[in-house]
Amino acid sequence: GQNIDQPTEMTATEGAIVQINCTYQTSGFNGLFWYQQHAGEAPTFLSYNVLDGLEEKGRFSSFLSRSKGYSYLLLKELQMKDSASYLCAVKGGTGFQKLVFGTGTRLLVSP
Amino acid sequence: GAGVSQSPSNKVTEKGKDVELRCDPISGHTALYWYRQRLGQGLEFLIYFQGNSAPDKSGLPSDRFSAERTGESVSTLTIQRTQQEDSAVYLCASSPNTGSNQPQHFGDGTRLSIL
Numbered sequence: 001g002q003n004i005d006q007p008t009e010m011t012a013t014e015g016a017i018v019q020i021n022c023t024y025q026t027s028g029f030n031g032l033f034w035y036q037q038h039a040g041e042a043p044t045f046l047s048y049n050v051l052d053g054l055e056e057k058g059r060f061s062s063f064l065s066r067s068k069g070y071s072y073l074l075l076k077e078l079q080m081k082d083s084a085s086y087l088c089a090v091k092g093g094t095g096f097q098k099l100v101f102g103t104g105t106r107l108l109v110s111p
Numbered sequence: 112g113a114g115v116s117q118s119p120s121n122k123v124t125e126k127g128k129d130v131e132l133r134c135d136p137i138s139g140h141t142a143l144y145w146y147r148q149r150l151g152q153g154l155e156f157l158i159y160f161q162g163n164s165a166p167d168k169s170g171l172p173s174d175r176f177s178a179e180r181t182g183e184s185v186s187t188l189t190i191q192r193t194q195q196e197d198s199a200v201y202l203c204a205s206s207p208n209t210g211s212n213q214p215q216h217f218g219d220g221t222r223l224s225i226l
Contacts, residue, residue, distance in 0.1 A: 031212060042202060043154070045214035087153065098167055099144060099215060103153035 002026040004102035006088050011108045012078055020073045020105045022088030030097065034062050034073045035087040037104065043087055047073070075107075083109045113137075115218035117203050123224045126195060132188045132221045136205030143186050144215060145178055146202045154202065160186060190223075198225045 003025045012018040024032070031050040035043035049055055049064035049071060061074040073086055085104040092098060116135040124130055136143050145157040156170040160180040171177070175193075180186040190197055200222050204215035 033214060042217035042219050044217070048212050048214060050212060089154075097142065097161055098156065098159060098169070100156050101146070101154040 002090055002092055002098070002100040004088055004090055004100060006086075006102040006105045008103070009106045009108070011110065014078055014080060014109055014111050016078050017074065017076050018078060018107065020075070020086050020088075020107065022071045022073070022102060024069050024071070024088070024090045024102075026069075026090050026092035026100075028092040029066060030091040032062075032064055032071050033089040033091070033099070034060075034071075035089060035101075037085045037087055039084075046086075078109050080109050080111070083107060115203055115205050115216050117201075117218035117221050119221055120219065121222045121224075123226065124193060125226050126193060128193055129189065129191045130193055130223065132190075132201050132203075132223070134186045134188070134203030134205075134218060136184070136186070136203070137207075137216055139183075139207065140205035140216070141183050141208050142206045142213075142215075143180055144204045144206075145186070145188050146204070147172075147199045148202060148220070149199045157188070157201075193223075193225045195225045198223055 005023045034046040037043040047062040054063045059076045064071045085106050087104045088102040118133045141162045144159040146154040148154050158168050158178045160166045175191045178188045200220040202220045204217045206213040206215045
């Protein structure tokens with residue numbers, strides 16, 4: 001099966017940097033995704049990692065360590081609009097196509 | 112269409128009734144997923160379809176839940192004899208192919224309320 005853990009809530013200040021961690025256990029691994037979900041809206045894709053290391057995309061970066069079953073999403077120069085839930089999702093399982101989400105981390109950015 | 116389309120957007124029904132939720136994936140997308148999201152919680156995997164392969168039904172919570180997909184197009188999620196705990200947003204997502212790096216594109220969901 002697949003098990004994913006993330007902190008429930010985090011708070012940060014506008015302009016700061018925040019790191020959201022995700023640990024996972026999966027039978028079969030075929031990549032890790034991060035999604036952003038604003039309240040009442042559908043999730044939107046942020047990043048994908050399948051190899052170890054850091055992927056940078058503007059203010060957002062995502063890191064993966066497959067041996068540790070660990071990823072993080074790094075958000076720089078936080079803006080108020082970054083207040084949202086951040087979902088870690090792992091693709092794996094039989095056939096390596098089952099995408100399972102963690103419960104998400106609710107981030108509140110304050111002025 | 113341009114995106115994943117789900118209907119209805121909202122559904123209110125009485126306990127014990129059957130409901131059918133519809134998902135139109137992005138044209139050409141072979142993979143289709145259904146998730147359930149209860150208020151304030153994460154996405155709970157229900158089922159996924161990949162082309163003509165047998166679907167992965169491992170997330171369906173009970174035999175009251177079933178889903179079908181016609182080829183690589185429309186999918187319907189059916190909940191029979193609805194219970195109050197079925198109240199949630201049901202999200203559908205599709206992705207282009209089996210490529211591992213293909214992100215899922217989500218519809219806006221169907222908000223289901225069981226009275």
